[in-house]
Amino acid sequence: MKVSIIGTTGYGGIELLRILHNHPVFEIHSIHSTKDEVTIWDEYPHLYNIIDKKMEKIDFDRIAEESDLVFLATPSGVSGSLAGEFAARDIKMIDLSGDLRLKTEGEYEKWYKKTPAKDEVVQGAVYGLSEWNMERIRDAKWIANPGCYATAALLGLAPVIKENIVEPWSIIIDGKSGTSGAGKSLVHTSLFAEVNENLRIYKVNEHQHTPEIEQQLKEWNSGIRPITFSTHLIPITRGIMATIYVQLSENWDNKRVMELYKESYQDAPFVRVRPENNYPAVKEVVTTNYCDIGLNVDERTGRLTIVSVIDNLMKGAAGQAVQNANMMFGLDQTTGLGFLPVYP
């Protein structure tokens, strides 16, 4: 099975390379960039003597003809138009950007402040939240791979939202992310001297994953009201933690909530619901495709605190993309993703 990757100069693309290089079924046929044609290790010396491929210009026809699947690891605003081209050809496609996720007219422009992709591609793309959308992913031709924050938040919220035991107006998601999420763009706020020993809130009530999270929550439970979602930049390279606060609408205690989550994820190999009084730290999932979840109901307030952690480049991007690709091609979803967390 041959795959092509577009956008291998970014961190998402390079993570796809790391996974796919050892994947037993998918073979990296070609890698592409809009930059000059250089050998990949010229840009990423850690690949020296391991991957000698050149990054090629994007030839839509050739890629569609020679490959079975294309990954778009390009930024939002770029992916959209590339997706249109590939959609017009006969090739499966997984887009890691936000360009194919928002289905309601006007939402993309409002939150991304960019020109949206063609509506038929957007509507045709299946939202690739692997654990909760399996059926449709298996049959999908195009996948809109979920955002990193959205993945952590949605996996954390799914059981209580679907069970309808949360006050619909009470959802608050305090997001915390490492800097690789911002990619390799040259901006002052990504400089080491600005990020290190610092902690910063950004895009307050304006983060573009807000409508993505709400869209999926409403699909599960149409009564859900607007959420509060804030995002913080943490001085780590990889990792996202979503600390989620919801008011439980019925009298659910720790034990019942725990059971609900254990049951919800009993068949999900990448979601680990921690035992009572055990909360995940990001380092415990980083470099892997796991999403770990910790839970606590405070009897003083009736509020549930959900702690959900992922590696933003794995379960939040490349890892989930490969998980989805596995499903699209009828493989076991864990194929090629059996990494253990690097610790410490």
Add this chain to the structure above:
Amino acid sequence: MKVSIIGTTGYGGIELLRILHNHPVFEIHSIHSTKDEVTIWDEYPHLYNIIDKKMEKIDFDRIAEESDLVFLATPSGVSGSLAGEFAARDIKMIDLSGDLRLKTEGEYEKWYKKTPAKDEVVQGAVYGLSEWNMERIRDAKWIANPGCYATAALLGLAPVIKENIVEPWSIIIDGKSGTSGAGKSLVHTSLFAEVNENLRIYKVNEHQHTPEIEQQLKEWNSGIRPITFSTHLIPITRGIMATIYVQLSENWDNKRVMELYKESYQDAPFVRVRPENNYPAVKEVVTTNYCDIGLNVDERTGRLTIVSVIDNLMKGAAGQAVQNANMMFGLDQTTGLGFLPVYP
């Protein structure tokens, strides 16, 4: 004016030394530790050739006789009994631990799981939240210096709580702290290899600053209900951010909230309310006594997000202690605290 410091082997004590060494009025008379008598730079080589004082055993009588003020920079559980001794002698005292803060019977035992200090000392100690308790601090003999998280949270919440425009059950404080707050104790969770590149939630719904925050909120507004307060360990040495979410009970927009805060803190030299759309990062206050506050009302939800940042060792400990000492001795509250933030 002579001062003595108890507990100079900890990070709070060493920060007191840094401030007081250049203070124009207070003079460090003696420093004390329960450890062996060694020169301070033996333990802290950064003080080599600057401070040559020896750490002395604690002689209550001599300290009370020779000094005008004693700072207790000892841990919770230790401060309490020392405070009893000094309270029995004629000397002013500022305790940086949590031992003199909780006034309601049983609360200290419940949250700290330790033996409380003598009730008369606890009741006699004024809560040293400098900006909001000035009158009583000026006349105080004993000060219970506020906790680091509590300071960030309370300064962030005070204006809306006192104005009574918050739904009383809606207060959620997502706290994020650097590791110096945990002090120099040798525990695995403080090792570099465990903290670095990691992000961890701890004491979920169990943090001992919870009752301290609630006690003060209720003093301002008796209707306040139990809060949700969570704490996260961030891989930075200094700094706390409290991201606070409250449901506004009336129709207050960004502009009115901003005005309320600007007015509330117009005479507070150490509280900087940021302009609209400008949010503080911890590095912008670290090494100083500032508390910076950013505000945003989300019209979609009617929720106010308050971002409050401090240096946990300064405004969250030693800095506020000196600010209080200044007030106790009739000095300008900023005396000796005019540091600019070290940046980057």
Add this chain to the structure above:
Amino acid sequence: MKVSIIGTTGYGGIELLRILHNHPVFEIHSIHSTKDEVTIWDEYPHLYNIIDKKMEKIDFDRIAEESDLVFLATPSGVSGSLAGEFAARDIKMIDLSGDLRLKTEGEYEKWYKKTPAKDEVVQGAVYGLSEWNMERIRDAKWIANPGCYATAALLGLAPVIKENIVEPWSIIIDGKSGTSGAGKSLVHTSLFAEVNENLRIYKVNEHQHTPEIEQQLKEWNSGIRPITFSTHLIPITRGIMATIYVQLSENWDNKRVMELYKESYQDAPFVRVRPENNYPAVKEVVTTNYCDIGLNVDERTGRLTIVSVIDNLMKGAAGQAVQNANMMFGLDQTTGLGFLPVYP
């Protein structure tokens, strides 16, 4: 092929687990610790739902009977006596500590300041520098796995030392290491607040890898004189860089030196000699078994600068141990070690 690991509570042991869990030939039969018998994920939650093994007490007879190979991931001073016990039984053994490395009488006591292991075990243990000692490793029963600094330094120096083109008194190794090398011991110098934003030299002219490096250099070239070796603690979790300075004794330029290294390591899958003007950074090898080498001859001084980087827990410990195990059992040396570097 069954293996047992002693010392799985340390970072070396846990890294062995990470590698061996996915190894196609070796199967982890049992894990052991001197601590209480707990499930491994109790101590290391990142292994939750992945490895459910309990750490067992050390039963020498049973291990020797049931396993084909035992890894000692125990600290220097502990390994020595365990090694004696296993040596008395019929089982292959790889010791990751320094206890079996120094062959000259008195050297171990002098540099480690501990009681040495039995001389027959020390003398019988083959020094496991994989690339340069293959023949003996293949036939070995006991392996003294090299130290992390020693591995980086020796792989960097081997070609010029063996070629005898270095002034024998001119070897200076400036070592820089992350903190995982110090293990999980609770010491103040390993606390986050002490390591972070800091840089420290330690054991100046006293590091215990000095005699290990000299012993091997002299085996290659008996004229080698005492080296200068200094070690610095860098605020990173993993990674070692050895910057090595040697005076070239003949008129060798960059090009000839580069050719010598390329040739020396042409059959070494884990040593990557970088092209001219390309120098390795530690992040480019971390999480893998690679040792990357960069070279520069300064014509102004006739001095060669060698930059050698490894992951101290992989090529500097567990990775090389598995590489050696592969060779001992006739497998390809790369078996189970085909990780790509995690980047960024």
Add this chain to the structure above:
Amino acid sequence: MKVSIIGTTGYGGIELLRILHNHPVFEIHSIHSTKDEVTIWDEYPHLYNIIDKKMEKIDFDRIAEESDLVFLATPSGVSGSLAGEFAARDIKMIDLSGDLRLKTEGEYEKWYKKTPAKDEVVQGAVYGLSEWNMERIRDAKWIANPGCYATAALLGLAPVIKENIVEPWSIIIDGKSGTSGAGKSLVHTSLFAEVNENLRIYKVNEHQHTPEIEQQLKEWNSGIRPITFSTHLIPITRGIMATIYVQLSENWDNKRVMELYKESYQDAPFVRVRPENNYPAVKEVVTTNYCDIGLNVDERTGRLTIVSVIDNLMKGAAGQAVQNANMMFGLDQTTGLGFLPVYP
């Protein structure tokens, strides 16, 4: 005494602001930038409500007329031409860049690969290594402030070079620096995700401080031969360590060397020679103007290891600039520089 600062958008300029804001004699008259005229806290929010000055365009005549001293905190290549303009007017000047340091024709072009400043300005500028050039600094009109690496290296080497007890060809300086030295330039190698958890050697045998160090060493001791100087990027914001290796030409032991250094620096308030077996860490000087030095003679090799640490933005830039300014205006050299190190 009025001062102007050119280049306040850079880290060196902002550090000058931090020092001078509290300086008892110098008053910041104006701050200048080549960028748009914005209030300084717009660029650096940590100065909000503290410094409200606007950055102004550079008007040479007005600055020369209104100020007594101008600091050039502009990059190499920019300072040179500005310096020419100010030199033509009647104003004292301290240049923090490398543009006025190298006195030998052709050296600047060779190492900086830029157009040099006017020769009369270069020759007229006194090299501002405060501790060793006091007489000339006091009488100087123009100061070439030393480079950060050069300061650490030269203060570490001065005593043994002047005493002529070092083999003239044996000087090796292994430099390690935090990232603030690279300034705020937007380059990939300064991104958090690239610097964090990494360690990189750069400009191998090509660093532009090499000729600066050699020029001063030769002034002290004309027999000095070319040095080896390498530089490494460490994931810290501030701080430089120079680990220096020299072959002692005579039979000097630890004690004699220690005495030589203690004596050499007995009148230098900012140089702290550590006691035997005590080595400085960068965090012990960061945020201050101290240079701390540790020493060790290895009897096995006759080599002296010198460890010299500074804060690159203080003693390596703005701090030493103010120290020099103090001397130029007849003040005590420590005026306004009495900071204690921030620790931890």
